[in-house]
Amino acid sequence: MIRHTLGRLASTAVLALVLGLAALPMLWLATAPFDDSPGMSLSVPEFTMRNFAAILDNPYALSSIRNSLIQAGGAAALVVVLASLAAYALSRVRVPGRDVLLYVLLLLSSVVTGTAAMVPIFELATRLDLIDTHLGVILVVSSGLLPAAIFILKDFMDETPTSYEESARVFGASPLQILLHIAVPLVRPGLATIAVWSLASVWGGFLFQFILLRDPDKLPGSVIIYTLYTEGGAPKLDLISTFSLLYSLPVVLMYVFVSRRYGFRFHGGIKA
Template sequence: MRDPRRISKITTYIILSPILAFFIAPILWLLVTPFSSRPSLFISFSTPTLENFVKVFQNKTAVTAFKNSVIISVGVVLLVTTCALFASYVLSRHYFRGRDILLYVLVLFSSIVTGVAAMVPIFILNLRFGLIDKELGVILTMTGGMLPTSIFILKDFFDSIPRTFEEAALVDGSSPLQVMFRIFLPLSSKGIIVIAMLVFAQSWSNFLIPFILLRSHTKYPVSIAIYTFFTEIGVPDIGMISAYALLYTTPVIVTYFLIERKFGFSFYGGIKG
């Protein structure tokens, strides 16, 4: 007699196998194609080569795009984490009329500032401030979109820190600014790291904002430059695109594993349990 549980398990595997293959195939293509001597849109194993990477590093646009992406991403991370740190401290420890409404509005509009629906007013605003085709305009626009969510997350870390810590430091003669740097900053360091990692990943991979605000090819980040790799006859260079895509994803993956190995992502508010 057949075991119903075994039949159910086999049926589950049969159903899930195509779904699993659907997600694994692009990853496998990204790992195989950059090293293929005959790159194509299909997964094909051929003689390994580094020629595709050589072509990437010989392309001035590709190399410059990496520098531009680093400038934009690091600028956004520094600006967002710094502003979120001060804003979260004030919103967490100081009550004022309309604070809860302000938090609600921040979260509500955080997905709109950098969205497609807001691109026309954002473009006009950058145009009036003379920030079109400038990295500063991209950095400020991305910061405006990511800052509300960062404030909301970091405020949750600050809220979990007992007020007795703050009161003891104030009695000891510390100023509110010293309390923030001596008490809140060390205890919420994991929250800041999480925000920095999320902001870096989003700004590194953002395509829409640089595409709308930048005009010069020399200022394109990697997310836009990867769409410019064509052969002399206008055919996409699959080998170069795949190699560039692998290099493009590497910083985010490396950053994630380094932080996960260092901190482990065991978070309970602002204090590790």
């Protein structure tokens, strides 16, 4: 009994230590923007709002957040729409080699990363006149997210009952009507998962945005943050911490909203 209690106390202490170490960067991010002279160490801040005023005076800071919303939101919407259509078809239609095709797509998307495919992607974007456009970024990043999104969403589609769809088909509903009015409402948690994952992936993306965009007015925040350095390459911690806090808020709020709305209480539209 004593040994069991000591073991639980030791595991609890180790877990608390790990959580504390993981929370330190978050505490720094929450306090450094309000510090008059932030450093690399965590300390009680000398409270000031001057850092936020300096970020607002930056001509590209707020516009970069708007650009991130356009690119990440457009990519998330495109991924959700295309993944829904593909996942529903792969889940309901019995095609020879369906599972093999799905696993091959997922494998290729994991092995052939953006860095390895950057040269042909850049060449294709150049020929299609998509360089320095939001549309070019949205199409390129969406193509990399689609295989995994289809794979995840197909599991949600497989778990939904087909009896409702069969009843709707008897009354003359088209496949598109069945998808929009029956299948999609049942897999809303899966769609929310895909949307949040896609938006967060594009929100923090750097490589494609940095290579495909030239106009500073179109750069997202993930690229603009790299301009907050001195001419000698030293980071301006006051500006970087403030902008990082502002830049992370939309994704955090979206995650909290989706988590409170769906959480883990529903799977495939059926209450657990």
